[in-house]
Amino acid sequence: MGFTDTRFNVNLSILFTELPLLERPAAARAAGFTAVELWWPWVDAPVVGQAELDALRTALNEAGVRLVGLNFYAGQLPGPDRGALSIPGQESERFRANVPVAIEFAKSLGCTSFNALYGNRVEGVDPAEQDRLALENLVYAARAVGEVGGTLLIEALNAPESPKCPLVSAPKAIEIVDAVNAATGLDNARFLMDLYHLSMNGEDLDEVIDRYTAKTAHVQIADNPGRGAPGSGSLDFTALLGRLKKNGYDGWIGLEYKPGNGPSAGAFAWLPAPLRAAH
Template sequence: MNTGTLNFAANLSMLYGHLPLLQRPAAAAAAGFTAAEIWWPFDSPLPADRDVDALARALSDAGLQLVAMNFIEGDMRAGDRGLLSVPGRAAEFRDSIDTTVAFADRTGCRVLNALYGNRQPDTDPGAQDELALESLVLAARAAHQVGASVVLETISRQEAPDYPLGNADATVAMADRVNDASGLSNTGFLCDLYHHGRNGEDIPDLLKRHAGRIVHFQIADTPGRGRPGSGVLDYPDFFSRIDASGYDGWIGLEYEPTRDPAVDFDWLPSLTARS
């Protein structure tokens, strides 16, 4: 594929999730990456200093720039898709804000992903949305202090039918609502092409309409959530459009690996990255 001048970052939680956490940065560096993103990497919203220090050291020792990370999102493999709008658990998200922002400041990470959370049975959706707005305003104001952006992402209806940000328009609208409420402009759109493709959304149109709101990209193919070229999505066209748009951020490789680097990254002519 002709990837032009686009910059790719390894998602440590998916590509290297089979490895112990502190071994993942070195594995990504060995594959040729100089940048990485990660889901919430700790066991609690208030991790021990030694755990935070150890991850920061592992990234530094591997020469990896952390370019995006999640606020605490719950157990993703078990079906959680964020906590910030979930009554009884939003406090965990809010407890994670200081740790997330401090770690971002320490590592130079400037994109912080806040997963919205699933609708809960017997809970008023409007009340959940108000709780989400309060949580996100707190996150946006904290992130602003270190020059970071908060991003919201769509999750496909097939994968998370109870997740309310089910398409690009809904996600961007919520980001705009946070900016209005916070008085800031640092909440934007994480465009995960896997989810939009799985939804059957018109990706070329989406990229055109929301170009000014996209802060970060993630990619995988569908079906199967494998590497680009393993499914039906037209990644050569998508990459060309992203490149032509002038996007100068990072594209996170958030797909299921085969664990064979020769296969997992065979679609990349080179691991282009910037320091």
């Protein structure tokens, strides 16, 4: 596969999970990668102690890998069971409490890209009220991210695996991106184009790339079916990533796939070693 000008990073919340969190950065570096991303690692705690943050920062720095993306708190993933779309009160407060903590941690590592998952519908609460609160929370996050010159990412999930999530198409995610930008005036909300989720939704990936690359600030990949490594399913990543490049995308490609039955280090045979380091 010819990806000579492509920047790949590894998601340490789905790959290398056979290892403790603090060992994953070094494992990614040993596999040849110099950039990583993370879901918020503490699924039950939007705010954690400084010692835990310092330990993860040290692990990343000592491994020599760059953090290029971080999810805001969304509870247990995959899912998500929480996110910006939350009932008023405690859950919404947990999302908001995480925002400054996550930003300060990521900023200390030179990372200014943040994924705010929309979340699941909550039974017994008016959907319109939920969407109002979600937009309010996303606007709050976008303004906070704007203070560090960062980008807020909005991602579409897929309906088969996340049936309670309202954002299960590229147009719907773009609608939220536009709504956040209109509310803040900052123009720092962008689309996170996850080709696996969009494929699971049955969307025309070529059309999505042609229509929405200009509003895209991060791309994630996994093959379909199975959410495995490229080559394990039916998606043509040579063509898809080439189309992204033709449409002007030059950002990160996050590897957010399941490693299969073996150790994660063996899940990168499709990508020649010289192409794994950011360049």
